[in-house]
Ligand SMILES: Nc1ncnc2c1ncn2[C@@H]1O[C@H](COP(=O)(O)OP(=O)(O)OP(=O)(O)O)[C@@H](O)[C@H]1O
């Protein structure tokens with residue numbers, strides 16, 4: 001397993017982290033974002049999308065829509081928020097391709113119920129922890145050799 005930590009001292013550091021991530025991500029990447037309510041998952045997603053060319057104001061939290069899709073120069077981005085999902089059966093209404101951007105980038109907030117459905121895909125895990133009002137700690141980890149190589 002690989003594990004890398006970044007300290008995000010303020011919102012600008014989170015924007016920089018989003019930009020750095022956007023440069024190493026490749027089509028097919030799936031990022032699982034974990035962290036408490038308000039820890040900064042959507043904020044990081046916005047910054048990743050913005051760095052990929054999506055106007056930042058278009059990127060909103062998919063809490064109610066469950067999945068938002070954006071297109072950018074490098075393909076499609078699926079941004080999921082599964083917080084309101086009560087059980088795994090509710091995901092059966094979706095084809096997996098509606099959730100996972102196989103040729104693009106998938107960002108998932110509250111991914112717990114999705115994990116068992118995509119066991120065969122490697123994922124990059126990002127945990128965001130609250131440190132203080134303006135700062136966060138970001139931990140990236142993966143068991144998958146593809147992501148280990150990306151992070152190296
Ligand atoms: N360094 C930082 N990085 C990220 N967010 C920060 C930082 N400092 C302050 N914040 C603030 O923390 C809040 C994070 O909210 P955000 O919606 O991104 O959280 P979330 O993890 O997506 O929450 P939810 O679980 O409800 O979806 C925002 O108001 C943001 O401005």
Ligand SMILES: [Mg+2]
Nearest residue numbers: 041042061109
């Ligand atoms: Mg959010």
